[in-house]
Amino acid sequence: EVQLLESGGGLVQPGGSLRLSCAASGFTFSSYSMTWVRQAPGKGLEWVTSISAGGDSTYYTGSVKGRFTISRDNSQNTLYLQMNSLRAEDTAVYYCAKEDLPGGPFYYFDGWGQGTLVTVSS
């Protein structure tokens, strides 16, 4: 059974930094591209960033490019999101998501974590 467990969320001041982690189990982590999707309170889903299976290719939505960095450690089956220069509009639940097919990214997701809340406020 696929399990994704996010951690690292919390309250941070504008301009601050936070690092999210996603521990994966139940599948061959190193074979799948991985993604972070966020959801602002009471709002819809927004794709944020993806990383290829080997970690050599990364992709970002425009509003986070240059501020967020996605990475992975395939030896530890863990996905990361380093978030710098945080803004109020980054406040959201952040989900890590697994691709349906190995390789990719193909950008649709058959496994999701429970999410971790990031609140950016003074």
Added chain:
Amino acid sequence: EIVMTQSPATLSVSPGERATLSCRASQSVSSDLAWYQQKPGQAPRLLIYGASTRASGIPARFSGSGSGTEFTLTISSLQSEDFAVYYCQQYDNWPPSFGPGTKVDIK
């Protein structure tokens, strides 16, 4: 960037009735369209990919159709556990994008 729209925003349906949800893309996405279900306080769950293929473990009462710019998710006979928000998502063009969602609630 492709903009996804969904209608209606809210759909009130009685248990056992059929529900039809619509999704439209601002330009063609071929059949690269997924549907997700999200219940309050839970993560999304993949229902449909490739516009019409049910994901693993998804009941047959869920069906998807369409291609190009117009798509439909049909729930043939609503069960109590189906009351939720449904999102469509295109993955044909980068960046991937989600619709705003349709909330299916109890009539």
